[in-house]
Amino acid sequence: MAFVTTLLAIVALAIGLVFVATLRARARQRHVYQDAAGHWLTATPGSDDDALEALQRGGADLTQPQAIRCFLRVPSRAGADRVTMLLRSHGFADVCSDRRGGEWFVYATTTVVPERETMTTLRADLEGLAQSVGGTCDGWSAVAVR
Numbered sequence: 001m002a003f004v005t006t007l008l009a010i011v012a013l014a015i016g017l018v019f020v021a022t023l024r025a026r027a028r029q030r031h032v033y034q035d036a037a038g039h040w041l042t043a044t045p046g047s048d049d050d051a052l053e054a055l056q057r058g059g060a061d062l063t064q065p066q067a068i069r070c071f072l073r074v075p076s077r078a079g080a081d082r083v084t085m086l087l088r089s090h091g092f093a094d095v096c097s098d099r100r101g102g103e104w105f106v107y108a109t110t111t112v113v114p115e116r117e118t119m120t121t122l123r124a125d126l127e128g129l130a131q132s133v134g135g136t137c138d139g140w141s142a143v144a145v146r
Contacts, residue, residue, distance in 0.1 A: 048119045051140075055114070060144035065111045067145075068122070069094075071138040072106040072130045079133030080104035086129060105138075114142065 056062055070092070074080050080097040083106045087095045092108035099105075112118050119140075126137040 047139075048123060049116060051142075052114060052116065052119065055142060055144055058144045060114075060142070062114055064113065064145050066114050066142045067109055067111050068114065068119075069141045070108050070110065070122070070126055071140065072108075072126060072135055073138050074104045074106060074130060074133050074135030075102075076133070077104055079135060080106050082133055083129055083135070084108075104135075 052062065055066075060066065070087075072083055074083055077097075077099070080099075084095050084097050087106070087108040092110050095106070095108040097104055097106045110122070112122065122140070123137060130137050
């Protein structure tokens, strides 16, 4: 009897682990989404094209400059201060940082014509900047300008 109970507990645990793994995989596949304010967000490398297509479907004129809000995550205040200073020196506006839990988040806005090459370069530059202080680029958002 104890053997059957133990076996059932192991099977239930295995099913639970598979379920959790499936949910996480689905969350990773959802690269682009629209938040309540109508911003199109992209949070993973390689999803910029999807976000640009979503912006265009939402009525954005991608030949016009768009305000792009960028999100970086860094592990320390010193890193956040350095990233903030560098973003400001490169013409980013509305640069600020905020601590949540054990991490620092840096937000900055730039205005660009959101062409594929421009967004790929922007993401690469932001990734490089974040990585220089041990952080990552969490993506960007934009509101459709028509």
